[in-house]
Amino acid sequence: MTADPVIRFTDVTKTFRRPDGRGDFVAVDKLSFEIAKGEIVAVLGKTGCGKSTMFNIVAGLTEPSEGEARVVGHDPFREFDFFRGKIGIVFQNDRLMPWRTALDNVLLGLQVLDTDPKQAVETARGWLARLGLSGHENDYPHALSGGMRQRVSIARAFAVNPEILLCDEPFSALDEMTARDLRAEFVRLVRQNNKTAVFITHQINEAMEIGDRVLVFHRPARIAYETRLSAATGEAERRKVQEDIMRVLSVEQATA
Amino acid sequence: MNSSIARVLQATAGMILLAVIWQILSMTLPPFLFPPVPEIISRTIEILITGSLLVDVLLTAARIFGGLFGAFIIGAILALLIARSKTLENFISPVLTFFQGIPALSWVVFAIIWFHGTEFRVLFIMIMTTLPAFTFQILDAIRSMSKDLFEMTMSFRPSRWTLFRFLIVPTIVPGILTAWKVNLGNAARVVVVAELVGATGGVGYQLLRQQQLFDMAGAMAWTLQLVLFVLVVQQTINAIEAWALRYRPVSERSI
Ligand SMILES: Nc1ncnc2c1ncn2[C@@H]1O[C@H](COP(=O)(O)OP(=O)(O)OP(=O)(O)O)[C@@H](O)[C@H]1O
Ligand SMILES: [Mg+2]
Numbered sequence: 001m002t003a004d005p006v007i008r009f010t011d012v013t014k015t016f017r018r019p020d021g022r023g024d025f026v027a028v029d030k031l032s033f034e035i036a037k038g039e040i041v042a043v044l045g046k047t048g049c050g051k052s053t054m055f056n057i058v059a060g061l062t063e064p065s066e067g068e069a070r071v072v073g074h075d076p077f078r079e080f081d082f083f084r085g086k087i088g089i090v091f092q093n094d095r096l097m098p099w100r101t102a103l104d105n106v107l108l109g110l111q112v113l114d115t116d117p118k119q120a121v122e123t124a125r126g127w128l129a130r131l132g133l134s135g136h137e138n139d140y141p142h143a144l145s146g147g148m149r150q151r152v153s154i155a156r157a158f159a160v161n162p163e164i165l166l167c168d169e170p171f172s173a174l175d176e177m178t179a180r181d182l183r184a185e186f187v188r189l190v191r192q193n194n195k196t197a198v199f200i201t202h203q204i205n206e207a208m209e210i211g212d213r214v215l216v217f218h219r220p221a222r223i224a225y226e227t228r229l230s231a232a233t234g235e236a237e238r239r240k241v242q243e244d245i246m247r248v249l250s251v252e253q254a255t256a
Numbered sequence: 257m258n259s260s261i262a263r264v265l266q267a268t269a270g271m272i273l274l275a276v277i278w279q280i281l282s283m284t285l286p287p288f289l290f291p292p293v294p295e296i297i298s299r300t301i302e303i304l305i306t307g308s309l310l311v312d313v314l315l316t317a318a319r320i321f322g323g324l325f326g327a328f329i330i331g332a333i334l335a336l337l338i339a340r341s342k343t344l345e346n347f348i349s350p351v352l353t354f355f356q357g358i359p360a361l362s363w364v365v366f367a368i369i370w371f372h373g374t375e376f377r378v379l380f381i382m383i384m385t386t387l388p389a390f391t392f393q394i395l396d397a398i399r400s401m402s403k404d405l406f407e408m409t410m411s412f413r414p415s416r417w418t419l420f421r422f423l424i425v426p427t428i429v430p431g432i433l434t435a436w437k438v439n440l441g442n443a444a445r446v447v448v449v450a451e452l453v454g455a456t457g458g459v460g461y462q463l464l465r466q467q468q469l470f471d472m473a474g475a476m477a478w479t480l481q482l483v484l485f486v487l488v489v490q491q492t493i494n495a496i497e498a499w500a501l502r503y504r505p506v507s508e509r510s511i
Contacts, residue, residue, distance in 0.1 A: 060413075085413075091404070091408060093404065097405060097426070098504070100503075112414045113412075140503045140505075
């Protein structure tokens, strides 16, 4: 890869103050990696290893305690306006505004970007339809099922057509059939529009199916294992990778 | 249908009982102490349909609204400032708490000593007495904002104004409506005291006159004007609330 990376972490550390004041808690520990334009990177790691924290840093919602995080060469925390419309996030929980209908929730990002209202409604409706939510446009979140809410939040992130997509276990609340369809659709969309995507998951299969690259995090977060996959990767090799990931994760468990 | 009749009956039963007790008292005690209920009602209606008297009610209503709007605007600005800066909080909060301890009657005295002009005095008293509660209630509403929703909204990187419209306003609306309901009651009680600063009109002025005339039915009728006013406005706020918070899920179970 010769081009500048879209996301670059250099020895990023994030510590949180313990509520009882007894020192600091390390959530991300000298994490370094690079993600190139057009890549889909799947991130695996045990619960509490700092995956969501890493996302918050990329999204500019939290600032690294040490080290440097760069997104397209800029500081996501400091350069607030620069990133408007550039990063889309599907959060681990749906985070829908309870006072907005499904359609209005999807419209949020488009309204922030001052999109022509008519155009915006059309786009939002299109995304809801794509995610199988036609007919629920005017439902409030409390009237939707968990999986439906999660799909609304996916539509909200995709509707602004961001360069970079961060998805934190976006399909975990869905049944396997729906999840499989959406995975395929997700990969197709990212590829088609040459977007860059980081995808957190707990499922090794999902990570290998989606990712060009799989990162396995240590707890606290730093790279414990990394592998590159492609359509050309053979069945035997895939099985080997899967075993390796399982071994890394179980070692992690033993030392956690 | 049946349940709505039952609800109306439940809501009025207490008041009817009160009226019956009063009526019994009026039949056994001198009427200048306990005037009969029909007389109170006819006097109440008389005020409502007599233009020159109704003006007094409307004047007081305007004073209540003026004070509440003033306190709301100033309170909202103070609450936003406090929410954004710890330093300002340390600066402003103790002063508001100090104000909260000052009785309405003291403000009346201060207003008379400091200012000329009835309306300005009344407005000053109304604002000073309702401002602390308004500020604290709005501040509380701002602080109850969900961190998850805040960060989700911030991830779209809105301008301050957009953030205010899309997240902060909808978050604080329930708290603001509650604050209005609470402060409305307070303001209705304070306004009659405030009108003692030399107002030559208004419910407080009329009450003072009834006292001088030793007219109990009149005193009751003027008091009821304020009670009715509060009831009507409360119901209006309730209706706004039901509409603004219609998105809220309701459980089929009661608490
Ligand atoms: N705001 C915070 N304050 C204090 N500690 C935090 C905060 N956010 C995260 N942590 C801690 O940092 C660690 C990593 O959290 P994070 O949410 O990043 O984990 P995760 O890898 O996303 O886990 P999961 O797979 O369960 O979602 C956890 O131990 C958590 O308790
Ligand atoms: Mg997480």
